Amino acid sequence: MAVTADPARQAALDILSAALGRKAGLESALEDPSVAGLAPQDRAFARALVMATLRHLGPIDALLAPRLQRDPPEPVRMILRLGATQLFWLDTPSYAAVNSSVALAQANRATRPFKALVNAVLRRLDRDGPPAADPAALAPSWLFARWRASFGEAETLRLAAVIAEEPATDLTPRDPADADTLCGALEAAALPGGSLRRAGRGRIEDWPGFAEGRWWVQDAAAAIPARLLGVGPDESALDLCAAPGGKALQLAAAGARVVALDRSAARLKRLVEALARTGLSAETIVAEAETWADHRVFDAVLLDAPCSSSGTFRRNPDVLWTLRPGDIAKLASVQTRLLDAAARRVKPGGRLVYCVCSLEREEGEAQAAAFLKRHGDFETAPIAPGEAGSPAPSVAAEGWLRILPHHLEGGLDGFFVARFARRPSVLAATPAAG
Numbered sequence: 310m311a312v313t314a315d316p317a318r319q320a321a322l323d324i325l326s327a328a329l330g331r332k333a334g335l336e337s338a339l340e341d342p343s344v345a346g347l348a349p350q351d352r353a354f355a356r357a358l359v360m361a362t363l364r365h366l367g368p369i370d371a372l373l374a375p376r377l378q379r380d381p382p383e384p385v386r387m388i389l390r391l392g393a394t395q396l397f398w399l400d401t402p403s404y405a406a407v408n409s410s411v412a413l414a415q416a417n418r419a420t421r422p423f424k425a426l427v428n429a430v431l432r433r434l435d436r437d438g439p440p441a442a443d444p445a446a447l448a449p450s451w452l453f454a455r456w457r458a459s460f461g462e463a464e465t466l467r468l469a470a471v472i473a474e475e476p477a478t479d480l481t482p483r484d485p486a487d488a489d490t491l492c493g494a495l496e497a498a499a500l501p502g503g504s505l506r507r508a509g510r511g512r513i514e515d516w517p518g519f520a521e522g523r524w525w526v527q528d529a530a531a532a533i534p535a536r537l538l539g540v541g542p543d544e545s546a547l548d549l550c551a552a553p554g555g556k557a558l559q560l561a562a563a564g565a566r567v568v569a570l571d572r573s574a575a576r577l578k579r580l581v582e583a584l585a586r587t588g589l590s591a592e593t594i595v596a597e598a599e600t601w602a603d604h605r606v607f608d609a610v611l612l613d614a615p616c617s618s619s620g621t622f623r624r625n626p627d628v629l630w631t632l633r634p635g636d637i638a639k640l641a642s643v644q645t646r647l648l649d650a651a652a653r654r655v656k657p658g659g660r661l662v663y664c665v666c667s668l669e670r671e672e673g674e675a676q677a678a679a680f681l682k683r684h685g686d687f688e689t690a691p692i693a694p695g696e697a698g699s700p701a702p703s704v705a706a707e708g709w710l711r712i713l714p715h716h717l718e719g720g721l722d723g724f725f726v727a728r729f730a731r732r733p734s735v736l737a738a739t740p741a742a743g
């Protein structure tokens with residue numbers, strides 16, 4: 310007799326496999342037409358199941374390892390992971406968690422021979438009960454060890470505990486004067502710096518003020534770097550890695566003449582759409598930052614460089630499990646090149662903000678220190694505690710920010726942010742020789 314798995318759990322299996330297989334990435338797996346075509350409640354359940362699995366993947370794998378005599382095929386492991394999540398982290402009754410997982414194994418040819426194993430392992434897990442909470446188990450051990458070396462044991466346990474928490478949605482209002490009204494309409498809370506935080510779920514496009522372009526989705530930490538540039542209406546600003554565009558929108562909303570550049574036309578299209586929705590304007594350019602054939606220099610330059618994204622685990626928990634140690638060094642060398650390209654675009658007397666949504670020192674502190682060594686005409690423009698919404702504990706002695714996910718109640722993304730000022734032109738200041 311042919312068995313069909315329920316569509317939500319089948320979709321969860323497909324999404325989880327794509328996200329962890331590094332094939333598609335979580336975001337594009339969630340946008341796949343097979344998922345978009347599900348009934349809304351099935352789509353919501355599939356998403357919740359995958360996200361809860363990824364947020365608890367460390368403890369789940371630790372539970373499964375001693376109960377498996379040898380490594381099962383990957384699709385079987387995925388079904389066991391989804392089953393364990395339903396047993397311990399969703400409200401699914403035990404019998405439904407086990408039976409639906411067995412049905413999922415039965416419905417897929419590659420996993421059918423393992424349905425007895427799925428049944429036995431999940432029943433055993435159910436009998437033995439949930440694991441004790443252990444923040445150290447929430448991240449892969451190599452990343453946890455890196456963070457412990459950078460931030461110490463106590464801070465690392467605090468930041469890792471955030472992995473298990475489901476984040477709220479943060480918004481940036483186009484007009485700061487609209488924040489109070491928006492808080493009322495959205496039942497949102499105002500955060501330091503001007504972001505709004507909303508616990509509600511559902512389609513973002515249906516939330517009050519979206520269609521009128523009164524706000525855009527942007528994590529509270531991600532909104533800090535552009536504010537730190539402090540651009541005014543008579544200034545020019547360049548966003549050198551601009552897509553999908555939250556930070557470029559902030560610069561445009563502050564009234565600057567904005568050039569937003571990105572190498573990805575597809576990603577930049579999202580900025581173009583957001584500009585149309587918000588009624589803001591910026592010149593958008595598809596180009597490589599290092600070789601962009603344009604001679605303009607700017608009062609303010611923002612470099613939000615491509616990075617490991619290890620600080621974004623609250624919304625992209627897959628990043629913890631798909632990142633490889635070798636990726637960090639490769640990204641760091643790209644960041645070095647991009648920083649040099651960004652420096653060339655800063656007017657004498659202008660400023661540069663460098664940021665990455667990474668928790669790794671090679672992408673943050675080490676980049677900033679090496680940049681200052683390479684560019685004698687730049688100095689750090691120190692960031693003050695509380696400035697632009699910077700959490701006080703994130704301000705380092707060097708004047709830059711090391712934002713950790715537990716620095717704000719309810720969490721925020723991990724970021725490194727440094728602000729540099731280019732000295733006014735030496736030629737202009739030095740009297741002519743002779």
Ligand SMILES: C[S@@+](CC[C@H](N)C(=O)[O-])C[C@H]1O[C@@H](n2cnc3c(N)ncnc32)[C@H](O)[C@@H]1O
Nearest residue numbers: 550551552553554555556571572573597598613
């Ligand atoms: C961290 S994302 C930027 C996010 C964006 N600032 C925002 O707030 O939405 C990094 C971006 O850098 C772009 N990028 C990577 N290498 C680049 C390069 N060499 N030149 C231009 N853009 C690049 C990527 O396409 C990606 O969109």
